[in-house]
Amino acid sequence: MPSTVTVFGAYGHTGRFVVAELVRRGWTPILSGRNESQLRDLAAAYPGLAVRPATVDDPDALDRALAGSSAVVNAAGPFGDTVPALVEAALRAGVHYVDVAAEVEVVAKTVATYQDRAAAAGIVLAPAVAFYGGLGDLLATAAVGDLPAVDEIHLAFALDSWIPTPGTRKAGVASRGRRNGKRLVYTDGELVLRDDAAPTTEWTFPAPFGKQTVVGDFTTADSVTIPYHLKTGALHSYMTPDALRDLASTDQTPPQPADEFGRSAQQFLVEVVVRAGDTERRAVAAGRDIYAVTAPIVVEVLSHITSGTQAGLHTAGRIADPAEVLRGLLPVHLDLLEIDGR
Secondary structure, X not given: OOOEEEEEOOOOHHHHHHHHHHHHOOOEEEEEEOOHHHHHHHHOOOOOOOEEEOOOOOHHHHHHHHOOOOEEEEOOOOHHHXXXXXXXXXXXXXXXXXXXXXXXXHHHHHHHHHHHHHHHHOOEEEOOOOHHHHHHHHHHHHHHXXXXXXXXXXXXXEEOOOOOOHHHHHHHHXXXXXXXXXXXXXXXXXXXXXXXXXXXXXXXXXXXXXXXXXXXXXXXXXXXXXXHHOOEOOEEEEEOHHHHHHHHOOOOOOOOOOOOOOOOOOEEEEEEEEEEOOEEEEEEEEEEOOOOOHHHHHHHHHHHHOOOOOOEEOOHHHHXXXXXXXXXXXXXXXXXXXXXXX
């Protein structure tokens, strides 16, 4: 049932989408974050919503921000700075925690650090419930279905563009700094740093993308969330190169709204192929704006968490039936959803 949830980083690009989706679905967001002025500007569009400023170095303020909530959504990056403080606040308050972190090493540390503590506190802790880390995990889990293990999972992203938000740029700088500029690659069941060039190959996506040359070893938070609970011998990930060129551009212009929901014109398609012996299964989702689609993923997952998910650390794919979660995004937030056999 919808209830009250604190959104930390509510005035950020993704945070605004989260707040709007919560309100649309009947939830009551508490607006929180580090900049009180921006919080109050946002609150002007939502009369009656509480504003509770807080900073990550002020535990008392964080405790006040979470008081009376059933959950907290952390939408404020860089997540290496915010995750530890917000998770600790959630543990103190005994409220569920969801974040939209895409910094791979931060998500990996969250998984490694908080599994036991979340269960002991009786809360659900769900990292990387976003386009990266969440959508691929949901699709892979739906495709694997009843298979106890698979030989390999292929995760392919097609974006017709990728105009990063200021938050994405800051998170990228922080992440590259932690990696000393090296590539983070998932191989042989673990994340390793590499300094060689990323490989390229070809992938034939469904329309409208079709056959594309793609960059391999495109490591996202999915390389943490998927193997956290799915048994696979290998996980391969790919990205269309035009998106990576946009991401590396020096143009600082953020994504621009292009429809009544505030979404940009960006189109995406995510395809997962899993293989186990002679069995091959596939799942595909397509839609618009990778930042905007994060919000309904968060709210769908929250609705299942607050309905009685077992306490502990869970990724999006294991919160509930992934096909049900994905179908909850139709028809407003996904234009296409195909899952073999389901």
